[in-house]
Amino acid sequence: MYFEAESNGIQFKVRVNEKRSSWALSVQKNEGDWKNFEISKNDFRDINNAISFMFEGQSYLVDVAGNGTEFSVYTRGSYRNIKIFNDEMLLHESLKSGAIQGANDQLTSGMPGKIIKIFVKPGDLLKKDDPIFIIEAMKMENEIRAAQDATVKEVMVTEGSAVSAGTVLITFS
């Protein structure tokens, strides 16, 4: 499962792969190198709703409070506020509100928000999973990616514009 996270102004990308006896995680900090971590499930414990695990030879007891996309994480007298979301969560949310690249050749906004960045221009050939734009909603930046290969026909919004749910953002040819 792929996540993007933000904490203390640092951007993280995380891949979580649950294996039979371990968690395999790859983490990228601020577009740096990917680092791989393996956390043994044998050592992974739930203690009073906190999690205990071994990390690089050290024993950690970590309390992860919150749910959905906002967490407060505490350990060893330190804490971080972390915003985290995955593509699936975003996709499900969008599908629920009935708006993402549909049968007709246009992409509409699934949520009210503000367009932060647009990565495409008319004529661009998009591959599945290519980023299209970043929309900010609920103080969260969400990257919307192409659901399938397509060619951009027209970009209907500009960076900085506020959109409501259902606004047509891009049409495809």
Place this chain on the structure above:
Amino acid sequence: MKFKKILIANRGEIAIRVIRSARAMGIQTVAVYSEADRDSLHVLLADEAYLIGPAESAQSYLQAGKIIDVALKSGAEAIHPGYGFLSENAQFARDLNKAGLIFIGPTPENIEAMGDKLASRELMKKASVPTVPGTEDAVSNVENAAIEAEKIGYPVMIKASAGGGGKGIRVVHGPKELASSFRACQSEGLNYFKDDRVFIERFIQNPKHIEVQVFGDKHGHVVHLYERECSGQRRHQKVIEEAPSISVPSDIREKLCSAAVKAAQSINYVGAGTVEFIFDNSTKEFFFMEMNTRLQVEHPVTEMITGRDLVREQISVAAGYNLTFTQDEVSISGHSIECRICAEDPKTFAPSPGKIRLCRVPQGEFTRVDGCAYPGYEIPIYYDPMIAKLITWGKTREECIGRMKRALAEFMLTGIKTNIVLHKNILEHPHFIDGSYTTQFIENELSNKSQRELFMFVDDHIFIISAAIKAYQEQKRKDTSRLSTARRWKTLGRQSQLRN
């Protein structure tokens, strides 16, 4: 007389502290609480507890009349005020006496004598306790200012009478700068405060907050229990305290402590009190600042190095007994440090009320925790954010610091922000380690650290990995439940088809 039952007119950790000593003496305890404090630990620990009003202190913990009524109704013979709230309220002490109750604290006259800062400094000057050298009256012109500054000794501080907040205050290092600074203070005083009177006093270059614990009884005995250093403060709020101070040489210590005793004797002081001094770490001079006529938050460090239970002594003195020890019987053994653990943002120092999730308190050798936190406890927004005092003892200061680091590492408080990480930074700082830190230390060295620097103790990856695993598990649970919903629909469909 011996008390059978006392009331504690306070809340939080200090109420608990008093309950503990009273119970150890076989005395019953009565707690009072506001509507916001029904779940507070002092209410749960006391023998009896009574609601006295709404959450706001003014309507509960400051309601002297209501508290006296509860004391009379419950049959308590004396009231311990803790610190803050009614502890330095002379009228409250008088009202108690009128109601036939005993105030566990100084006399109303003691409180009044030290209540007015300016008057108390005058009193101390008469008792020949050193005060910061300065002009008694306003200085009218530059010529007189030069004469006074020479008498006081440079560096001096020129202060507009109403000066404050950086306005109307100038530090002058030598005669050359005097004239311009004097005029600037005068005009700033006039412009900002409509008052051009200007005073001159000694500027303390490396100020440390050193205070002496004193104790008197009703039979004229006054002793000291040596000093505490409380230079670790921010915006005049103490953050970390220790005893003894490593900046005070032993010959100065003798002078300092006897000055404090002299101060207390001059007003026939009864009970626990603290004489605060400003200490110049460059010249090792000390000057009287004020006297606090109550038990201090940081009293445990004195208890740790002297082996005396100050609350027990307070109760016994209030009951009319002699002090249980003489000056000769008080000596310093080892070193003690106290860290105030507060529910606050360690960077902005903004209070962080909320519900405590996990609370694992340090244990083990030479470690003491005076606190009011427990798992599930919701910290009210109405009162002080301090939720625990962590105190350690060591044969040497170095050993004590090592134990404090160990204890801080064990302390787990989650669900709220705490200043535990700030204490870790303080204990690692060279100025704290070598003892040269002044009252400006936290402001200058630690307040402007970025959150990332402050939180250097734990790798970012730990937090991200933990959050990602939690988010993963949550997502998986959602997917599974969605799947089972789909399955249920299919089953329903099949069943209805069968019916048709």
